Amino acid sequence: MQKILIIEDEDAIRRVLVKIIKNENNGYEVEEAENGLQGLELIQTHDYDLVLCDIKMPKMDGVEVLGKAQAIKPEIPFIMISGHGELETAVQTMRLGAFDYISKPPDLNRLLNAIRNALDRKKLLVENKILKKKVDKNYEMIGESKEILRIKEIIEKVAPTEARVLITGANGTGKELVAHWLHQKSSRSKNPMIEVNCAAIPSELIESELFGHVKGSFTGANRDRAGKFEAANGGTIFLDEVGDMSLSAQAKVLRALQENKISRVGSDKDIKVDVRVIAATNKNLEEEISKGRFREDLYHRLAVILIDVPSLNERKEDIPLLIEYFSDLIAGQQGNTKRKFSEGALELLKDYNWTGNIRELRNVVERLMILGGEVITEDDVRLFANK
Numbered sequence: 001m002q003k004i005l006i007i008e009d010e011d012a013i014r015r016v017l018v019k020i021i022k023n024e025n026n027g028y029e030v031e032e033a034e035n036g037l038q039g040l041e042l043i044q045t046h047d048y049d050l051v052l053c054d055i056k057m058p059k060m061d062g063v064e065v066l067g068k069a070q071a072i073k074p075e076i077p078f079i080m081i082s083g084h085g086e087l088e089t090a091v092q093t094m095r096l097g098a099f100d101y102i103s104k105p106p107d108l109n110r111l112l113n114a115i116r117n118a119l120d121r122k123k124l125l126v127e128n129k130i131l132k133k134k135v136d137k138n139y140e141m142i143g144e145s146k147e148i149l150r151i152k153e154i155i156e157k158v159a160p161t162e163a164r165v166l167i168t169g170a171n172g173t174g175k176e177l178v179a180h181w182l183h184q185k186s187s188r189s190k191n192p193m194i195e196v197n198c199a200a201i202p203s204e205l206i207e208s209e210l211f212g213h214v215k216g217s218f219t220g221a222n223r224d225r226a227g228k229f230e231a232a233n234g235g236t237i238f239l240d241e242v243g244d245m246s247l248s249a250q251a252k253v254l255r256a257l258q259e260n261k262i263s264r265v266g267s268d269k270d271i272k273v274d275v276r277v278i279a280a281t282n283k284n285l286e287e288e289i290s291k292g293r294f295r296e297d298l299y300h301r302l303a304v305i306l307i308d309v310p311s312l313n314e315r316k317e318d319i320p321l322l323i324e325y326f327s328d329l330i331a332g333q334q335g336n337t338k339r340k341f342s343e344g345a346l347e348l349l350k351d352y353n354w355t356g357n358i359r360e361l362r363n364v365v366e367r368l369m370i371l372g373g374e375v376i377t378e379d380d381v382r383l384f385a386n387k
């Protein structure tokens with residue numbers, strides 16, 4: 001059921017609107033207010049998917065209702081109803097955030113179209129909000145150890161700048177998480193963050209993946225295709241496992257960083273790109289450089305800021321917090337109740353011989369939640385924590 005509120009002081013117009021809307025779709029629930037003040041009260045106390053609002057009304061006019069409603073519930077779309085001679089005001093309300101306007105007397109098709117479009121947009125906004133919440137939840141960074149606090153502090157300082165960042169650390173320590181935070185807290189966050197796992201792409205394909213190609217440039221290239229650098233334009237590219245990139249791809253990335261230009265494979269036309277680069281690796285790049293497998297000049301271009309993410313064993317005090325977080329997350333995902341871990345169980349888990357990969361900790365928590373008792377005890381840990 002989608003809820004629509006009509007705020008209109010003229011009885012006749014209100015009645016026509018209600019009739020049209022109800023006839024159109026019996027999935028619409030319609031409520032009415034006779035003036036702006038009453039309308040605003042209803043908006044404050046009820047949830048609506050759409051408001052149709054007259055401009056000229058006693059007590060509070062439509063422009064004021066729109067402004068006040070936007071301050072408290074900005075997601076509700078407004079369609080303004082403009083009387084004779086109010087066209088200019090109607091256009092102005094769109095600048096203030098109204099979704100659309102219709103003129104009196106309402107034209108049936110125009111009205112129904114505007115309503116459908118406004119409701120679609122509302123649905124999209126809500127879906128986006130839910131998605132964003134989900135994304136934020138997936139990227140929570142748990143930990144109060146001085147190592148994690150230091151990383152958060154660096155992120156706060158570095159994210160708003162254009163500086164390139166190289167994130168190092170063992171597998172599963174949270175490098176990707178750091179990269180997401182850097183993007184989310186930057187002015188580029190409205191644009192995409194494009195991830196490329198350099199280790200997962202065969203070396204003969206990596207250039208085309210990063211820079212795109214033109215039709216006919218190699219067997220199978222049967223149409224022009226943009227690469228990840230172009231896709232990330234205005235945003236961030238995250239080069240994960242950058243230490244695994246071939247030397248020829250490294251040369252091209254270096255050029256992209258030096259000149260802010262790329263060219264698609266098989267073309268000599270330059271394309272300007274505005275991309276911030278964040279890279280990550282679990283390799284020791286200095287060692288790779290000494291072995292001739294990684295370009296030193298590229299290393300210096302990438303590592304303006306270095307963030308080393310410590311392994312779990314170096315910040316054991318975060319383990320109980322992570323256990324609680326994962327227990328909550330798993331319970332939410334699987335629809336069962338969150339499990340309590342006894343003090344003794346937490347102590348044992350703190351001293352467990354972790355590989356350092358946080359995914360291992362998550363798996364152990366999940367295993368204990370399945371195999372352990374209502375409260376997870378030291379005995380449960382002894383019996384079930386090891387594989």
Ligand SMILES: Nc1ncnc2c1ncn2[C@@H]1O[C@H](COP(=O)(O)OP(=O)(O)OP(=O)(O)O)[C@@H](O)[C@H]1O
Pocket residue numbers: 138139140141142143169170171172173174175176177178240282325358359
């Ligand atoms: N501090 C943290 N708080 C909560 N979850 C975390 C934390 N650090 C890592 N994780 C979770 O652990 C998993 C592994 O983290 P992530 O993918 O960021 O690691 P990575 O170092 O990029 O791994 P890889 O080297 O395998 O690419 C992810 O699900 C991530 O959300």
